[in-house]
Amino acid sequence: MTEEQYDAIIIGTGFSGIYQLIQLRRLGLKCKAVETGSDLGGTWYWNRYPGARVDSDIPSYELSFPELWKGWSWTQKFPNWQELQSYFAYVDDKMDLRKDCRFDTTVKSANWDDQLHVWHVTGEGKDSIYKASARYLVSCTGFASKPYTPGYKGLNTFKGLATHTARWPVACETAGKRIGVVGTGASGVQVIQSLGPHAKHLTVFQRAPNTALPMRPYAINKQIQDHYRPVYEQLFEKLTNTFSGLAYDLIYRPMMKDTPEQRQAVFEELWDLGGFHFWLANYLDIFKDQACNDEAYAFWRKKVCERIKDPVKRELLAPEVQAYPIGCKNPSLEENFYEICDQDNIEIIDVKAMPILEVTSTGVKTSGKEIDLDILVFATGWDSHIGSILDIDIRGLGGETIKDHWRAKDGVKTYLGVTVDNFPNFFFLYGPQAPTALCNGPSCAEVQGAWVIKTIDWLRQRGITKFNPSTQAAQAYKDHIEELSRATLLPKVASFWMGANVPGKRVEAYNYSAGLKMYKEELAEEAEHGYPGFLRDALRQTVVA
Numbered sequence: 001m002t003e004e005q006y007d008a009i010i011i012g013t014g015f016s017g018i019y020q021l022i023q024l025r026r027l028g029l030k031c032k033a034v035e036t037g038s039d040l041g042g043t044w045y046w047n048r049y050p051g052a053r054v055d056s057d058i059p060s061y062e063l064s065f066p067e068l069w070k071g072w073s074w075t076q077k078f079p080n081w082q083e084l085q086s087y088f089a090y091v092d093d094k095m096d097l098r099k100d101c102r103f104d105t106t107v108k109s110a111n112w113d114d115q116l117h118v119w120h121v122t123g124e125g126k127d128s129i130y131k132a133s134a135r136y137l138v139s140c141t142g143f144a145s146k147p148y149t150p151g152y153k154g155l156n157t158f159k160g161l162a163t164h165t166a167r168w169p170v171a172c173e174t175a176g177k178r179i180g181v182v183g184t185g186a187s188g189v190q191v192i193q194s195l196g197p198h199a200k201h202l203t204v205f206q207r208a209p210n211t212a213l214p215m216r217p218y219a220i221n222k223q224i225q226d227h228y229r230p231v232y233e234q235l236f237e238k239l240t241n242t243f244s245g246l247a248y249d250l251i252y253r254p255m256m257k258d259t260p261e262q263r264q265a266v267f268e269e270l271w272d273l274g275g276f277h278f279w280l281a282n283y284l285d286i287f288k289d290q291a292c293n294d295e296a297y298a299f300w301r302k303k304v305c306e307r308i309k310d311p312v313k314r315e316l317l318a319p320e321v322q323a324y325p326i327g328c329k330n331p332s333l334e335e336n337f338y339e340i341c342d343q344d345n346i347e348i349i350d351v352k353a354m355p356i357l358e359v360t361s362t363g364v365k366t367s368g369k370e371i372d373l374d375i376l377v378f379a380t381g382w383d384s385h386i387g388s389i390l391d392i393d394i395r396g397l398g399g400e401t402i403k404d405h406w407r408a409k410d411g412v413k414t415y416l417g418v419t420v421d422n423f424p425n426f427f428f429l430y431g432p433q434a435p436t437a438l439c440n441g442p443s444c445a446e447v448q449g450a451w452v453i454k455t456i457d458w459l460r461q462r463g464i465t466k467f468n469p470s471t472q473a474a475q476a477y478k479d480h481i482e483e484l485s486r487a488t489l490l491p492k493v494a495s496f497w498m499g500a501n502v503p504g505k506r507v508e509a510y511n512y513s514a515g516l517k518m519y520k521e522e523l524a525e526e527a528e529h530g531y532p533g534f535l536r537d538a539l540r541q542t543v544v545a
């Protein structure tokens with residue numbers, strides 16, 4: 001079998017992969033983007049469950065290339081999955097991407113060749129094996145691309161439809177059905193509020209309440225967007241200089257220096273604005289100080305309790321004693337979630353008090369009752385940050401696998417959240433130890449992506465063919481990540497941010513928790529100082545830093 005040869009191979013064609021493909025081609029590199037799905041979009045190729053829509057408002061959630069945003073208009077402040085798929089089709093049409101993509105192919109292995117300084121990549125398609133090699137390997141698989149489904153006893157015996165939200169079937173009749181939804185994260189909230197009004201009966205299996213925030217969506221039109229387009233360039237620049245990669249930022253003054261009345265006024269304003277304002281435009285102290293966090297939770301609970309009539313459901317969905325610090329576990333955006341949950345045809349089961357014992361042929365058996373179901377939905381999230389990378393048999397220096405490298409006693413270790421020691425010329429985006437889950441996706445993808453492009457250009461100009469972070473630099477960066485995390489309330493929460501949602505996964509800090517702006521500055525410092533954290537070589541000569 002002939003091995004195709006490229007300068008760079010990109011894994012995945014979501015925002016990160018598309019950005020890499022466009023920019024690497026502009027450097028004059030021969031590239032191939034390999035994608036498991038049948039089209040562009042990454043997560044948004046797969047996300048098609050009822051109610052699926054993005055939780056970053058436009059124009060934050062799009063690529064910043066002027067030749068794209070100048071000709072594209074959204075119809076909703078928070079686009080749904082159908083509109084996002086239309087957007088990716090538009091991007092393809094404008095940038096002619098498909099000619100350098102290979103769809104319906106899953107990368108299964110990547111092996112570093114220390115003689116030739118290239119990666120040998122093998123992929124599997126529906127009816128074929130794909131082989132290629134490249135100087136640079138860029139993983140753009142994203143942090144939320146490997147669905148996690150709990151391994152319940154008897155799951156394979158269920159005679160109804162069982163599906164994860166991330167793999168929703170194209171045709172699925174839900175009206176008048178008995179539906180069970182396991183999980184109340186982002187997809188759980190959206191699918192519950194979408195299916196609840198039409199289900200015969202809907203059972204919500206809740207492990208922990210979601211501190212969901214009001215989305216406040218509305219329709220927009222081209223005229224409105226044309227009015228704001230003159231400031232789009234400044235807006236996109238601002239996105240990379242805020243904590244979250246959104247158009248608003250945290251309040252950095254001490255929360256308790258404001259009077260109680262001032263604090264309540266801030267909360268009210270952010271609540272009325274909707275979206276993630278109450279989370280990511282609030283006081284920074286909420287992330288760090290429990291007393292400040294308690295006050296924010298009390299405000300949130302008061303607002304939510306006003307919308308729930310049933311006292312039992314009220315305590316389950318918005319307990320008097322908070323289950324975890326608000327904002328330290330991903331808060332979802334909702335439209336009418338609490339009103340839907342208050343309906344008579346909705347039942348909420350606290351699986352901590354009444355755990356699921358097994359899935360039967362007709363439904364779910366808990367420790368307290370059996371529930372008959374036609375459809376069982378797993379809104380249980382992903383093996384995030386590292387799951388999709390570990391699914392690939394990636395072997396670096398000495399044949400060491402990345403799975404062994406990251407499952408050693410000291411856990412996941414990267415350098416700058418984009419490279420891994422012992423794996424030369426390997427870059428990854430929107431993965432572990434970057435702002436990732438605390439950041440707007442396209443903003444993070446472009447900050448990291450721009451650094452990767454700049455770095456590859458720097459290497460090529462100097463004839464460097466092997467570029468590998470030192471083990472010392474990687475360990476120091478891991479220590480830095482842990483220190484940043486310990487300065488917040490995040491480690492107090494069993495969240496997917498900390499890896500606590502997947503049994504057996506190491507619980508540790510998977511995110512850079514100081515914000516996108518500071519992260520961008522750390523990346524820039526590394527490049528400005530000539531990449532002191534990296535070892536570098538050329539095929540025929542050693543290049544001195």
